[in-house]
Amino acid sequence: MIPPTAKPILADDAGNLPQGSDSPMTGDQADLLQVLCGEASEPFDASLTQSQALARIEELRGHLNTDLNL
Numbered sequence: 001m002i003p004p005t006a007k008p009i010l011a012d013d014a015g016n017l018p019q020g021s022d023s024p025m026t027g028d029q030a031d032l033l034q035v036l037c038g039e040a041s042e043p044f045d046a047s048l049t050q051s052q053a054l055a056r057i058e059e060l061r062g063h064l065n066t067d068l069n070l
Contacts, residue, residue: 024054036060 025033025048033053037044040060050057 022049025050029053
């Protein structure tokens with residue numbers, strides 16, 4: 001028996017999957033980047049892709065952690 005919460009897998013679902021990492025950064029990434037850029041006194045670039053935003057977040061976190069651990 002199929003559980004009532006099971007969702008059928010359809011070929012059409014492929015179009016609903018998230019786009020690749022070349023898509024614009026997510027709102028959550030933008031929010032986090034704005035905070036990190038502010039703390040690091042760095043400019044915020046709203047045109048980054050998801051993968052670029054992830055790399056920038058990691059870079060800023062590393063930079064900020066280094067500054068805090070002096």
